[in-house]
Amino acid sequence: FNIHGLSYTLAGPRKDEVPPSIFYQHSQWKYMKDFLGRTQKLCSKLNQGKLLCKIAMLYPCATFYCTTNQTIDFSFEEAVHDLVEKMLSNQKDFIFIDEDYICNNIANNLASFIEKYPYFVIPSLRHLPRKVADILEQYALLGGNLFILGNLPILFGPNLTSKCQIWENGLKYQVEDVIPLLPGVNITGNGARDIIIQQRLIDNETYTMFFNRAQTAFTGKIDNQDIYLAPSCGTLVSNNNFPQS
Secondary structure (H helix, E strand, O other), X not given: OOHHHHHOOOOOOHHHHOOOXXXXXXXXXXXXXXXXXXXXHXXXXXXXXXXXXXXXXXXXXXXXXXXXXXXXXXXXXXXXXXXXXXXXXXXXXXXXXXXXXXXXXHOOOHHHXXXXXXXXXXXXXXXXXHHHHHHHHHHHHOOOEEEEOOOOXXXXXXXXOOOOEEOHHHHHHEOOOXXXXXXXXXXXXXXXXXXXXXXXXXXXXXXXXXXXOOOOOEEEEEOOXXXXXXXXXXXXXXXXXXXXX
C-alpha cells in the first residue's frame, strides 16, 4: 500500500486521463490522511538544513549511448547501476552530477564545489567529453579526491572532426575498489547491506534517515552504538537517539 494513488483524481478533465484506482476501496484508505501527514513531516525535515554528503558521482546521461556501432551491448549502464547498489549498501551517500552540470555550474566554481564535495567518483564508461575530463582533472589538481573505476573512457571533442583518444591522464586516478576510500557511516551487523541512510545537519543537530529495505528486522551497530530498525521501514532520528527495540 503506497502513495502511488495520489496521481489519480475524480475532479476536472484529468478524471478521464487519470481515473481513480481501487486504492480508495482498501480497508486502509481511512488511514491515508495520517500516513500522508507523517510522510509530509518527514519529507519537510529532510528538505531542511545541510545535506551531510561529501561524495559526488558522475551519471553520464548525455553520453551513455555514444557509439558508432549499434550492435554493441550497453553493459556500461549496468555497471553504473551495480556501483550505485554497492555504494548504497555500504552507506556511502552520494549525489549524481551529469556532464552538463559539470560544464555549466562547476567549472567556474571548483573551489566551492570541492569544499562541498571533496570526493568525486567516475563509474566505468565507454566515452566522456574532453571538456568534462579537463574540468575533473582541474578538480583533482585543486585538492579534490578523484576516483575512476573500470576502464579509462575515450574522450571526444565538441564536433565530429575532433580527435578521439583514451583518457591517459586518468590513469593516475584509477582504482579497483573505491568503497574503502570514501567517507561514510559505519553500520555493522547481519543485514547491514540492507540499510540505506541519509544525514542532514538541522539546527546544529545531526539527523539520520534510515531505511531498512529488508523484510526482517535489523539489530546491529552504527559507529559502535546499538541500533534496532524495523523491517521494510524508514526511521528518522536525531543525534544519537537511535532506536533500541
